[in-house]
Amino acid sequence: MLAGKYVDMLTKKSVIRELSEYAVARGREIGYENVFDYTLGNPSVPVPESFNNSIIRLIGEKSPMDLHGYSQSLGIAEVRTAVAESLNRRFGMNYTMDHIFMTSGAAGAIAHAVRLVCEPNDEVITFAPFFPEYIPYITHAGVELKVVKPSLTDFQINFEAFEEMINERTMAVLVNTPNNPSGIVYSEATIKKLSKILLDKSREYGHIIYLISDEPYREIVFDGKSQPYPAKYYDATITCYSFSKSLSVPGERIGYVAVNPACPDACKMIVMCGQISRGIGHNCPSSIIQWAVSENLSVTADMSVYEKNMNLLYDELTNLGFEVVRPSGTFYIFPKALEEDSVAFCKKGCKYDFIGVPADSFGCPGYFRLAYCIETEKVERSLEALRRFVKENY
């Protein structure tokens, strides 16, 4: 018999997917360039040329057995070392290769992190608004995901609600900063306060509460600022990274788990990741992609377009009277809808070919997300559609 859990999942329609499919179908009718499709978070800028050049050079220079051969089960040693050194340079950490485990993107990293520090029926806490894929990532490991309600004024952490929720079964807290969908960067004050609570509660409950820090948008921060590095503030931090956004290579499925060397049993935890892999069929990202990434740790795709798009949208939304917190990073903006039911709101937008997604599944009903990883020229043209949409309906 087919496994009931997955059969059931097939019947649950995702509104995001529905709207995204609508946008593509509408594109076939009127030309996709005329559909202002803000539904999906796919990078819209090309990979740096140096990444492709690395691949071509590697094929020419490396022996095929080294290049395409089995990676060591924790990732290629030289690649892990290069990742450690890059993090040390940038964030003043002291990782070695023994603190790095190469994964298939951040999804793979989180799949390992949760199994590393949780037993079935433990709890992980995350903060709304949150990336809805956290639900399968956490619950399919047999672990309960609890969601702290949002701080709507700034989308930092609602600490009051968090302190009410944390309890003896809480084994990890999962944060995502810069945040999908809010576009907000957690401030140093937020991270410090969170760390203090985690430290106090770890002592109170007699077990470590780990911080799982999901950082695929780390490199997309606006106004020349940068994201405070959470592991710098809390020893028991498991950093989950993906190169999907920074290098615009989401299809190549490459990222890593980095365990803070100050975390008790840090090296052991990395070796455990190799054991976890055996049961979930993961077994390392592609070797050639591991090598290529290790040569491109100091570069990113040209992501300036995202900040440009954000400013255009933020200014127009504000002009039109939307309640919206200005994003500090990512390629998302997260305004409050102009009516309570954000699903109805987004469906009305479709009539103007202005397509965002309602935020109910992000744990924040009444809001909607625009993923502005599209050409700036299209963002500019979309503003007129947005104006008409708002003026004719509200």
Added chain:
Amino acid sequence: MLAGKYVDMLTKKSVIRELSEYAVARGREIGYENVFDYTLGNPSVPVPESFNNSIIRLIGEKSPMDLHGYSQSLGIAEVRTAVAESLNRRFGMNYTMDHIFMTSGAAGAIAHAVRLVCEPNDEVITFAPFFPEYIPYITHAGVELKVVKPSLTDFQINFEAFEEMINERTMAVLVNTPNNPSGIVYSEATIKKLSKILLDKSREYGHIIYLISDEPYREIVFDGKSQPYPAKYYDATITCYSFSKSLSVPGERIGYVAVNPACPDACKMIVMCGQISRGIGHNCPSSIIQWAVSENLSVTADMSVYEKNMNLLYDELTNLGFEVVRPSGTFYIFPKALEEDSVAFCKKGCKYDFIGVPADSFGCPGYFRLAYCIETEKVERSLEALRRFVKENY
């Protein structure tokens, strides 16, 4: 707290790994060319040039967004279609892309297959000798793995023991032909008899018993023969494939699940694989590797060296009086040790720098495995060491 299950795994030393590490360490002492290291199943022949050429051409021709962008969650449509058509041409099947799900090698494929058709506490049956990684693949999904004892005369299936073991909780049977470690190809008669039993028992128990067919060695068959395609003989077959061996790209982590179109709910099962991925952090193999593989479905690495090596070893082992079934494929040979304790036997071999692995963990104590995916010249030199080892000890 760290998850106990994985902490416990760290303390279990694998004899195979121990011997493999010994071989590498010994190589540092006397030169690796002087260590006859038969421990690991890593392909020893290079990837076909056309595969690397595909990668270089794809980089030149495809837009970076298409080439490195998110793959659809079931795999790239064109790649799935190409895989389906290749299987149809070769085995007279009628797959479409809707029956194919792209995975990170066979490990990824089996991780999906077992979650697809088993609920926790169900049973999967496999046949000794078997690849020991089946234990984590199956048991980490919460499913019990039961092992049918071997048919020592031919390493086909011990049907008597199998019929005693199969029961109402059996949801799937996992076969691996050509087989690691025995090197044996299941005959058409074996596959037909297995299919008949599965069909009868499915009727008797009122639920389908699926055949999960793990086929990474499908393309390495000797004497100009070929492996009968199990799905051709049993409708409810889930074929798990890896390109690791046929293209010599084990590090690139690429394979697929193919569900027989004649299997009830075949297309639904493929969509379910996409749901399973969300929970285990899998999310497709690398895009560029998917594209490259789809252009190289009709080629393989030059694997003639494996047959040459097998013949050299088989003849010498037979001359020396070993009980050994002649392999029909793979790059393994599986003789009976010359004393009851095959661990002791293999450790004695180490003194002659002739290093195989005992088969206790393959469910076949008293036997040992030689992985002859090494240079023929080295195999030839190893025979003198083998002779000395045998003559001085038995």
